[in-house]
Each structure stands twice: as C-alpha cells, then as structure tokens.
Amino acid sequence: MEILANPDMSGANTSANVAKFTALVAGQPWAGCESQHGADIGTFTFDSTNCTVKIMVHKPVISDVGIKFASNSGASTGEIKVANTLINQWEELTFDFSSRIGETNDQIIIFMDFNLAGRTTDNVTYFDNITFSQQMDIEAPEMAAPTPSYSAENVISLFSNAYTNVPVDTWSATWDNADVSDVQIDGNDTKLYTNLVFAGIEFTSNTIDANDMTHFHMHIWTPDATAMPAVFKIKLVDFGADGVLERWRRCGA
DSSP, X not given: OEEEEOSOOSSSXXXXXXXXXXXXXXXXXXXXXXXXXXXXXXXEEOOTTTOEEEXXXXXXXXXXXEEEEEOTTSOOOOXXXXXXXXXXXXXXXXXXXXXXXXOEESEEEEXXXXXXXXXXXXXXXXXXXXXXXXXXXXXXXXXXXOXXXXXXXXXXXSSOTTSOBOOOSBSSOTTSEEEEEEEEETTEEEEEEEEEEEOOOBOGGGOOOOTTOOOOOOOOOOSSOOSTTOOOOOEEEOOTTTTOOOGXXXXXX
C-alpha cells in the first residue's frame, strides 16, 4: 500500500492524496491492508451514530470490497463485502455495520479486491475518504408479497403463510455472509436479510425429495440495484439417493 497523489481528480473525489493498494495475481483473494492496533483510528464502540461506514474506491475491475474491524485482542466478527459497480472512476460504497452495535474495536482492515475466483492481472486500486455516520433507515416494501395460488398437493413449502412448511434447520448458516431476522410486512411473515453477500439455508436434518418437482419459486424485494453486475442466484444441493452430500452432486440454478 502507498499514499500518493490522486490519479483521477475529474470525478467524485477531488482529494489531493489517496491510498493505493495493488492486489497481485500471486496474492491471496483476501489480500488487504490494516491500521495498527492501539494507534491510528483509536478505540471506539459501534452505536447508532457511527455504524454506517462509507469508503470511496477507484478500481479497474468489478469485485467485492471488504471491510472488517478487530479488537485489540485481534478478534473480529468478520468482514462485510460490497461490490463496486463502476470501473476506472471514483465510486462511494456503503457498508451497514448496524449488526455490530455494541462491539468495541481499534483496527480497520480493508480488502480492495476480494475475489475468490482469483486474479488474472495485478489490479491497481485506490481508496479514500473512509467515514462513519448514523444508522441507515432500512427500506421496506409497503405491501406483502403476493399470496401464491398453487395447489397445496403440488407444493413443498420452506417458508410461506399459505402452506404447511417443512422443517428448516437454519435460515443463515454458520458459513454464510448474511444476517437474517423475522419481520412482518402488512401482516405477512417475512425473512429480512441484511449485510447480505450470500445466505445459506439448510434443511440437512430433514432432506427433501423433490424428484416430482420441476420449478423453484421465491418472492423477493430489494431496494438495491439488480442490473448487472448485481446478480441474484439460487443454488440447490443434491444429496443423492443415499442421502450423502458429495461435491460432484452439487447443482446451481
């Protein structure tokens, strides 16, 4: 990492100096930089006045930017990742750390090109203007999701007020990157996901025989952009006739 003159003062960021971080092909997907414990940003506790974190980035590729904080013991609750949507120009990204309210930290760690798929080139990235502000108001739909009209005998339901639901072990697995809570929208039970990168929904103790099913249905609502490069994907995992999970049986949709 280096501190140098702003390479692009024509856009949203006119700061004279910025931070440069080069993510190398040979580097880890989570290559990043960090402040010092006991110095730099000092010790602070997340509350409703400071849990929205913003950063300006300038990148040559679309990929996740990750931010996490750590305490003086080195403990961390993990990074939150947000992908940039623009390349070769300044863009401000917003990170919601409201799920970390009450957590005390003294270090910030920044991952400018968090790409598990790996890099094909050394990516020169820049960042600047890291700020903390008050908790964001979460946008929500005013109307409930439409009531499905499929006959119950043709449905295996995971979560719906319209049907009898099969057991689900968890709506946010230990290995995912999401926070989930139960809310009601216009009287309808709804799952609210925040800090969502990917969510793991597991019903491994009660697997489902979906041999006779041909479609997967889900109602979603989001205030975020859904145009590329934003993508919503569903991945189903096939345990096979013997009920044993094997990697080669995994399928995506």
